[in-house]
Amino acid sequence: xxxxxxxxxxxxxxxxxxxxxxxxxxxxxxxxxxxxxxxxxxxxxxxxxxxxxxxxxxxxxxxxxxxxxxxxxxxxxxxxxxxxxxxxxxxxxxxxxxxxxxxxxxxxxxxxxxxxxxxxxxxxxxxxxxxxxxxxxxxxxxxxxxxxxxxxxxxxxxxxxxxxxxxxxxxxxxxxxxxxxxxxxxxxxxxxxxxxxxxxxxxxxxxxxxxxxxxxxxxxxxxxxxxxxxxxxxxxxxxxxxxxxxxxxxxxxxxxxxxxxxxxxxxxxxxxxxxxxxxxxxxxxxxxxxxxxxxxxxxxxxxxxxxxxxxxxxxxxxxxxxxxxxxxxxxxxxxxxxxxxxxxxxxxxxxxxxxxxxxxxxxxxxxxx
Amino acid sequence: xxxxxxxxxxxxxxxxxxxxxxxxxxxxxxxxxxxxxxxxxxxxxxxxxxxxxxxxxxxxxxxxxxxxxxxxxxxxxxxxxxxxxxxxxxxxxxxxxxxxxxxxxxxxxxxxxxxxxxxxxxxxxxxxxxxxxxxxxxxxxxxxxxxxx
Numbered sequence: 001x002x003x004x005x006x007x008x009x010x011x012x013x014x015x016x017x018x019x020x021x022x023x024x025x026x027x028x029x030x031x032x033x034x035x036x037x038x039x040x041x042x043x044x045x046x047x048x049x050x051x052x053x054x055x056x057x058x059x060x061x062x063x064x065x066x067x068x069x070x071x072x073x074x075x076x077x078x079x080x081x082x083x084x085x086x087x088x089x090x091x092x093x094x095x096x097x098x099x100x101x102x103x104x105x106x107x108x109x110x111x112x113x114x115x116x117x118x119x120x121x122x123x124x125x126x127x128x129x130x131x132x133x134x135x136x137x138x139x140x141x142x143x144x145x146x147x148x149x150x151x152x153x154x155x156x157x158x159x160x161x162x163x164x165x166x167x168x169x170x171x172x173x174x175x176x177x178x179x180x181x182x183x184x185x186x187x188x189x190x191x192x193x194x195x196x197x198x199x200x201x202x203x204x205x206x207x208x209x210x211x212x213x214x215x216x217x218x219x220x221x222x223x224x225x226x227x228x229x230x231x232x233x234x235x236x237x238x239x240x241x242x243x244x245x246x247x248x249x250x251x252x253x254x255x256x257x258x259x260x261x262x263x264x265x266x267x268x269x270x271x272x273x274x275x276x277x278x279x280x281x282x283x284x285x286x287x288x289x290x291x292x293x294x295x296x297x298x299x300x301x302x303x304x305x306x307x308x309x310x311x312x313x314x315x316x317x318x319x320x321x322x323x324x325x326x327x328x329x330x331x332x333x334x335x336x337x338x339x340x341x342x343x344x345x346x347x348x349x350x351x352x353x354x355x356x357x358x359x360x361x362x363x364x365x366x367x368x369x
Numbered sequence: 370x371x372x373x374x375x376x377x378x379x380x381x382x383x384x385x386x387x388x389x390x391x392x393x394x395x396x397x398x399x400x401x402x403x404x405x406x407x408x409x410x411x412x413x414x415x416x417x418x419x420x421x422x423x424x425x426x427x428x429x430x431x432x433x434x435x436x437x438x439x440x441x442x443x444x445x446x447x448x449x450x451x452x453x454x455x456x457x458x459x460x461x462x463x464x465x466x467x468x469x470x471x472x473x474x475x476x477x478x479x480x481x482x483x484x485x486x487x488x489x490x491x492x493x494x495x496x497x498x499x500x501x502x503x504x505x506x507x508x509x510x511x512x513x514x515x516x517x518x
Contacts, residue, residue: 152462159485160383166487167390188486195485 062088200324219247270295297344373426391494407437447476454508
């Protein structure tokens, strides 16, 4: 008995009718009873009905089982509700018949509380993430709605600027010298540029607002289509394009097509001074897709600006374009949960790597500022 | 039908100027009536005294109008027997799908995004004018019972 009284486990014994035969010191301490007072009493005398019913049921289960059973039990004590891992086993007489139930319960209240706290914190965290995501989506939507309405509102005065400049040039031609007419022409060129930028901004915001559907997309075949279109609109160019077979990805077909169109158009454009111009579409490590060309390339020191809207790393006179294509590509890639990065050497061509999901493609993280 | 009147529903005075200039440039000399907002357009098309009503050969309708929304004018035109068959070309700065869908659903014959560059504007006007005034066969005018004066 001394052994039993020195353990922190709660130990007790009851007969087949549920009457207490033995309890240890921990039992006495926990439930504020004395063993002598327990003689002949059952759990129903000590605990609320529900708790006692539960204990009794577990006892009977152990008897029926004939072998030790392990289960979790809760019991009200003088320090509040406590949780236990209990092993209950029947005690057998010489004939192999059960005559008593013995139980050894280890207090896991603290552990249980810690578990529940972790669950609660996780739920709280998930709720906060849900809220933040909703807020972010709402603010992105607001920004895009703003960009949309402002863009449309801007086109009207722009039209007036372009129009009146033309009117002056036509109606007052004899009052203007060559320089004057040229200045007006510059006004028109710039309003044209601004008009293009507004349309580009609208396209960019459209890629965020469009619903994203995930499908299996045949990248090889889509790239082939884009290349065919480029060949048709630039029949004078001699460009060698090779697209690897069997490239696939999961994502929105329309938006992925936009990505390929932008990347391949860029490659097409920046290889204009090469003969032969070479463009490859292949897969890299871990499902990364790669578009590579042997064109003019860009200075890696400015790689961080590559995907900013309207950032151009080349003189306007060298290569046309307003610089929105890569911003659109990055936005689409990010909407799919993926990443895009580029490497290049000036004069040695450029390589664009991208993924359309959050797995795969750990290379290149250090390369992008 | 190239002698008909063109009704231009447009609130932006610069756009009015450019449109008139573009029609003249394209040698389209039809009378052009300008309504500065939806209310004026409504009064022209559906006056209290119906005998004074304007029945144009072509309506150019800017949908971004103050007061009465341009598409409401379109709805009204389509629901009135006298005007239901009029060609209506919707002009707008927007080419958002939802705006295009709405316009066609309410019965627009055509949806044109106003170009920023003036030469494109002139060209669009020419194309529209030539098509709707010269090439297109208009709906026959509905028979209106004459009232005893």
